[in-house]
Amino acid sequence: MRNFSETNITDAVLERIAGAGDPRIKQVSEALVRHLHAFVREIRPTQKEWEYGIDFLTRTGHMCDDKRQEFILLSDTLGVSMLVDAINHPVPDGATETTVLGPFFVQAAPEKQNGDDISGPMQGDPMIVTGSVSTADGKPLAGAVVDVWHSDNDGYYDVQQLDEIGDLAMRARFHTDANGRFHFWSIKPAAYPIPHDGPVGEMLEAQGRHPWRPAHVHFMISAAGFEQLVTHVFVAGDKYLDSDVVFGVKDSLIHDFVHCPPGRAPDGRTVESAYYHLNYDFGLKRAASNARAA
Amino acid sequence: MRNFSETNITDAVLERIAGAGDPRIKQVSEALVRHLHAFVREIRPTQKEWEYGIDFLTRTGHMCDDKRQEFILLSDTLGVSMLVDAINHPVPDGATETTVLGPFFVQAAPEKQNGDDISGPMQGDPMIVTGSVSTADGKPLAGAVVDVWHSDNDGYYDVQQLDEIGDLAMRARFHTDANGRFHFWSIKPAAYPIPHDGPVGEMLEAQGRHPWRPAHVHFMISAAGFEQLVTHVFVAGDKYLDSDVVFGVKDSLIHDFVHCPPGRAPDGRTVESAYYHLNYDFGLKRAASNARAA
Ligand SMILES: [Cu+2]
Ligand SMILES: [Fe+3]
Ligand SMILES: [Fe+3]
Known part of the structure; x- marks a missing residue:
């Protein structure tokens, strides 16, 4: 031919x-x-x-x-990542909705114990996160693996400032207790622009778009027999909730980070300054191969 | 939203x-x-x-x-380069058809005089190329710039073996004479596989395709007031003419490279070995901005 x-x-x-x-x-x-x-x-x-x-x-x-990973940023900002997510993760009643993984996930996060403070050398508003992991129909899942990661008060992740801080921070892996619960201390994350000093930033500017994401905490939760959950919880009231540059926001993932006065915290500890409290209950979807066990 | x-x-x-x-x-x-x-x-x-x-x-x-340039190879092998070429270069009667630029073009080719041998240190079957450049309606164009480049007998370009040969070869820039003609000596090019040790090679193999291009000489011809012509002349009889991996072959661009016995060559020189002779007449399309001059 x-x-x-x-x-x-x-x-x-x-x-x-x-x-x-x-x-x-x-x-x-x-x-x-x-x-x-x-x-x-x-x-x-x-x-x-x-x-x-x-x-x-x-x-x-x-x-x-x-x-x-500039190609992931390109996929995210063109809505392709959320489209692939939607195709792969129809969510049954009671299961938590999914959103993008984002470019700041790290495979081997430090293992921590419930109650630990994961903020490392970072300064910011104290935040306690409490939560539970259960099946979509509400049965607690003990021993689930909960990876968390989030930005600092200025919107930067640990991996963007490793030269200055020396080690991973605001990032850890927890396991749920016998009641399917976990909790940890850290600092409240801020909204941030995705890295925009490269071709993707050039594209966003040409398209008349800002590069910001509303403040959020990332969660990746795994338990044997269930689909891995990749999601965020967004800070209610953030000004970028309706214009997230990667199209990741869902109403069910927006939650109050409650501002609490000094005193007795939810984990029984007495704290001397005001702090924020996020409590979120996650529901996992049974894996297809686990259908018999349902 | x-x-x-x-x-x-x-x-x-x-x-x-x-x-x-x-x-x-x-x-x-x-x-x-x-x-x-x-x-x-x-x-x-x-x-x-x-x-x-x-x-x-x-x-x-x-x-x-x-x-x-692996992205150009990707564009070429997915037929995108030829599609863009077709969109941009409708060819009027008398003008030469276009084809892909390919990844082996070099901006600053050595300037040579008509009659020069451009094969440098390369060994192979001698080839004389003679040709003319004219308007689509046949008026000779003096002083047109003719860039030529081609592979060696094994299918490799100079830029793929610079470490061994030390300098550019089988590549030059000529100017047409007062009659719109040019000619030069070199060696006959061979069919070659595009570089296929990267992702594009991986794709071709997965798609059940070979990576070969039929033997050809590249031409890029410019003259003030005319559209730049980017094309090849393919060697008639090559076994890959119908399966060029980049979809670049057009019948009007296939030409006999005539096998000639030793003796008096077309440029008047006496040669002691057999050689190949390609003669091709190129027609340039007037630039849109030059319509008045037509
Ligand atoms: Cu389409
Ligand atoms: Fe993030
Ligand atoms: Fe070529």
Whole structure:
């Protein structure tokens, strides 16, 4: 086959990949070619615009290293991450809604005990987080693994300032107790702009968008026989709740971080300054392979 | 706006970018979001497949440096480069058809005189290239700039073996003479696989495709008042003419590289070995801004 023109090249490419051995690879490749060509046909890029596109993708790749994932930021800001999340996580009644993982998750967070303060060297408004993990129909789950991570009072994560603070902070892994409960102390997180000094920031500015996310605490919760829950709890009243740059906010995930006076805290400790209290109850969805056990 | 689901997230993203200041950026961004989301909705990627996609793009970016452009290879092998070429270069009667630039073009090729041998240290079957450059209606163009580049007998370009050969070769810039003609000596190029030790090679293998291009000589021809012509001339009879991995072959660009016995060559020189002769006449399309002069 030769002599490809605007009208016959898409079929030519589809024909060329028709021999893919794996049916899923064939399906994904064909869909990619059809939508990509339809996009190009619709916008009719000049040669210069095509060069800009190649350069944009190249710079996005060059921005990625072990501390920065610019392609995830691109997926997040174009709404693709939330779309993939929605496709994969229909949520039954009683189960907590999901949202994006975000770029600041770290695989091996420090193991902590319930009641520990995870703020490390960071200064800020004290916050106690109490919570429970249960099945969607309300049965407590003991021994569930609860990963938490959040930003500091200025909106920065530990991994963005490791040079200054020296170690991970505001990040830990807990296990629920016999009643399915966990609790810890830290500092209240703030709203923050996603890293916007790269190609994604350039795109947001060109699209007339701000780079901010409303304040939140990340949770990743795992228990044998249940789907892993990846979500946040957002601070009620934040001014970016309706314009989160990555489209991650759901009403059920917004919660009061209650401002409490000094005195006896929910964990029985006496504290000398005012603090914030977040209490949130999480419900896990049974894994498909665990259907028999339901 | 909050609570984005599979059904409402696309509109949410479109609403968010509706304020883009530049109408072209708005148009391209909107089309990108619609086609990208439609692709994701069609294939319904698992979280793992989404992660593979992020990793594939990241590795493609990391493969790019000043000697390798993996995103151009991706565009070429998905037929996007030829589609963009077709959109931008409708060809009037008498003008030469266009094809992809390819990843081996170098901005500052050495200036050579008509009749020079540009093969440098490379060994191979001698080849003389003679040609003309004229308007689409056949008027010779003197002083046109003719960039040429091609592979060696093993299918490698100079830039792929600079460490061994030390300098550019099989690559030069000529100017047409008073009759619009140019000619030079080199060695006959061979078919070659595009670089396939990266993500694009991984994709081709998964899609059941070979990475080969039929043998060709690249030409980029410029003359004031005319559209720059980017094209190849392909060697007639090559076994990859119907399966060029980048979809670049057009019948009008296939030409005999005539095998000639030793003796008097077309440039009057006497040669002692057999050689190949390519003669090709190029027609340039008048630039839109030059319409008055037509
Ligand atoms: Cu589409
Ligand atoms: Fe975050
Ligand atoms: Fe080539």
